[in-house]
Amino acid sequence: MTGTKIKNMEEFASVSGISRPTLSKFFNNPDSVRASTRKRIEAALEQYDYQPNLYAVNQNRRLTKNIGVVVPYLADPFFAKIARTIEEYIIETGFRPVLLGSHGSPAMEIANLDNLRSIKPAGVLLAPLGRASDQETLEAFCEEVPTVLFDANIDTIGEAFVGSNNEQSIGLIVDYLCRTGEAPCFFEMRSPTNPNAFKRRSAYIAAMERLGHTPHLIQAEGEGWEFEEIGFREGMRALSDRNLTTNTILCSNDRLAIGVLSAAFETGLKVGIGEDCDLRIAGHDDHPFSKYTCPTLTTVSQDYEAIAKKSASLLLERIETEKAADSRREALFDGRLIMRSSA
Amino acid sequence: MTGTKIKNMEEFASVSGISRPTLSKFFNNPDSVRASTRKRIEAALEQYDYQPNLYAVNQNRRLTKNIGVVVPYLADPFFAKIARTIEEYIIETGFRPVLLGSHGSPAMEIANLDNLRSIKPAGVLLAPLGRASDQETLEAFCEEVPTVLFDANIDTIGEAFVGSNNEQSIGLIVDYLCRTGEAPCFFEMRSPTNPNAFKRRSAYIAAMERLGHTPHLIQAEGEGWEFEEIGFREGMRALSDRNLTTNTILCSNDRLAIGVLSAAFETGLKVGIGEDCDLRIAGHDDHPFSKYTCPTLTTVSQDYEAIAKKSASLLLERIETEKAADSRREALFDGRLIMRSSA
DNA sequence: TTTATTTCTTTACGCGCGTAAATTTTATAA
DNA sequence: TTATAAAATTTACGCGCGTAAAGAAATAAA
Incomplete structure (x- = not known):
């Protein structure tokens, strides 16, 4: 990124000498073009400062690369930690995590999901409030958007549940x-x-x-x-x-x-x-x-790592196969005793 | 939202009997249309399930309604709390907060800002890591996007700073x-x-x-x-x-x-x-x-409330006037002694 | 070299909305 | 009631990109 700023893909196509449809393919999946052209494009990206307009991209794609992560309470270090671990896995797989906390409020939980719906996420990872949650609305949401629950289970909701045993x-x-x-x-x-x-x-x-x-x-x-x-x-x-x-x-x-x-x-x-x-x-x-x-x-x-990894991978699997699994899956991970001085 | 799902504004225009440009005005600012037509639109919204496509909207608007909020460490309850308070003020004013934590890493701080750049935020509220921050990149970012610092000050960066005295x-x-x-x-x-x-x-x-x-x-x-x-x-x-x-x-x-x-x-x-x-x-x-x-x-x-409110309002002011202030402002709030048992 | 196959280019359309200009309708003031 | 201002409608274009179709070019196989 040393040179001029490019304003759209058309322009980047002309300066890089690659046609726009090919560039479009590349940005969706760099491996979908021939290795040699991929190199050429990447070389051009070094020279010119260009990245596709996120809004234009997402307007036209059926599915965005967004994945919602909703937890009951972000100020609770427990949730902050597990949310963080989940974020990492999501980024690794090339998706964009969108982190939302509900601050213990069922209304805000629903508001968060509504918010997510407006960004057309590929899927969401939800740690529901639990008993307080508006279960009907949650269920309706899960019909529309592939959702995996973690931490707190609500039997009938979501594609899968991942938590502790x-x-x-x-x-x-x-x-x-x-x-x-x-x-x-x-x-x-x-x-x-x-x-x-x-x-x-x-x-x-x-x-x-x-x-x-x-x-x-x-x-x-x-x-x-x-x-x-x-x-x-x-x-x-x-x-x-x-x-x-x-x-x-x-x-x-x-x-x-x-x-x-x-x-x-x-x-x-x-x-x-x-x-x-x-x-x-x-x-x-x-x-x-x-x-x-x-x-x-x-x-x-609790096995944070395992829970984060499993819930993320279950969701991604669901997204990639593009169809709901026949049955709801549950994955439980064992806890480990931490002996300190209080007992 | 009882009735059919509407797929775009055109369709909503025909079922509601309001022209699309007027609807567009309404969604940008409900007060910009006559009270009577506003009522009609709101009545139609009750009947039909429609909300403008976020991506199409943001593609065409010069400025989105997004405001980035970046803190050094979301797992720290202190930052979680202040970020939360800021979020509230932002939502109140009709903007969309986008919360990001840098997990103590300067590289991730930059990555977060890059990420924000791609969603073309109207502005960002940044609590920088401080000494560890990549100051040059931060400065470059602030040239592009209206930014107000809070919590941690870096003298030359941002439109303003809000923190504790x-x-x-x-x-x-x-x-x-x-x-x-x-x-x-x-x-x-x-x-x-x-x-x-x-x-x-x-x-x-x-x-x-x-x-x-x-x-x-x-x-x-x-x-x-x-x-x-x-x-x-x-x-x-x-x-x-x-x-x-x-x-x-x-x-x-x-x-x-x-x-x-x-x-x-x-x-x-x-x-x-x-x-x-x-x-x-x-x-x-x-x-x-x-x-x-x-x-x-x-x-x-620290006066969380005051810091949150002030930094949010300074940023919104900056966004609305659409031009940088002549000089960098600093607002410091007094602390309050909390006497408990340890001293 | 010839043929088959993959990849790229050209051309073209559509997505859903912002927004400008000209015109018509509605509300307010005189 | 009429003149005037304000708001709504109609029409039309553009945003930046996805993506389909048809043909050209590059590669791999024969």
Whole structure:
């Protein structure tokens, strides 16, 4: 890009000595032209500053190269991280990711999808809000646009679902906690938005029963996405009531755990695995901040990489075959125990 | 939207009984048509499912309604939050925000701007990486596209800069710390990427000298955006060396403070303002997590709202007047002291 | 070299909309 | 009511590109 600025493909055709239809083919897929002409075009691109007008291109193509990525909450580092990983895979395959966060609002989730519809995406990767989502509208959207769900499953929606194996991961940490101390109670929200929460609840109950313990749920009141706040507030209540049947609390996710940790600190309870500790607290997700809590949080990590890669590749596959699969696929990945100091 | 799907404006013109040029005017600006015809069009829109093809629209308009928002790191809740606030203002004014994160990489920062160029944005709001940014390329970009910087200033770049008044905010917390205990040392990175860090350093020195104290810097080695990690590692070193001249540490930002807090916990030092405490730690930014650290982090909050609103409105003003201002403007907002338990 | 095949060029049309110019209709003021 | 201004309609062209068809050129196979 040293030389003059070229204003359209016609002009680039004349300066490069390649016909416009051939250039058009090249920009759609550089491998669709002969190697020698590809070289010539690439040489010309070095000399002249030209790139096809995105709007003109997308107006005429049936399908754009856009892929929507919608997550419930971009300010949550967990989603920021997984969205980022997904973005990388999409870019690698030559598509353009368009990242949107719904800020916990079902209305904004729909608005985001509407927005996406107007850019005619080849497909979208959606981590739905869950229970709060407007399922009918979501379903209608998925009829129009190839969609793969990740993180949170809604059974009837989308071509496929990719997420974590909560059964396995919760089993893992319940096993660990029982083996190293008292059997845990389960701290969660009474009416969670996220479907994973329900899976984790029953996984906890199943694991406890399998090990011959009585499950015990602590259900926090509260709505919305301020999990730390809810964890703190309801954690304070649970801890000050002193009606805990165990010294071990397994939280449904790390953000709740961070709140409970904060409540324990406030209450003067010492959290950890030492003899002198009053309480063990564990979480789930390996939230980026769980490494820096005091004490550091024992948790189970989701396989971000695998989830990102799988959901992206399932979507791309669907896009390339151009037809819906006969049946909805589900891919679940195992969690990994992250032993730190809190439990 | 009950009825049939309309495929283009021509068709919508015939079913609605309004001419296409008028419809075109309406979609560009609903107020540019007579109130009565506006009503008729809006009534028709209720009946028929039509929205103008975004690509065809943007191909023909000189300027799109897109506004790029580029931040250094979307996984950082601080940036996620401010980006979100900016998004809101942009949407309110009828523009389309396009959110991009650079993941700490100068190359990706440039890639993001290139990407934006291809969608012909009306303007962009850029929080640059800072020292690491490729300044020449940034400058070239700003020549082409109206750009307002926020958060991090680079003197010669962009139409305007909107950020925090580090002088004031650091002065505020140094004052507070000196008034309530020992004068603080300053924990920072030796070679920070972010220009605010430099401002904060000199603001700290100035404030200390003003109060008749000798400034003392602790400069952490390390590169990149893993601030908690750096804060922890170098915090461990500083605390175990026991060569602190004071029991009070002011950190250049909250993420470093979170790391130092974690190091203090690890070292067995009690952090807080009580008689029985060994250490006071304060931060800067009011990071969303600083409310849930153990102990909760005393810090100074940036005026997110004001920064978001001002930078958005400066950009829109610039876009509407269609010409560069004679001089580069700078708007700085004061910080607010957030007293919590750590100092 | 001749033939078959692939690739490129030329020509031409269409996508959905912005927008200009001339004309007609509608609203407002006198 | 009539004159005047404002808004809508009709007609027409252009934006930059995708893409189809037919023929020319380059390559590969015989």
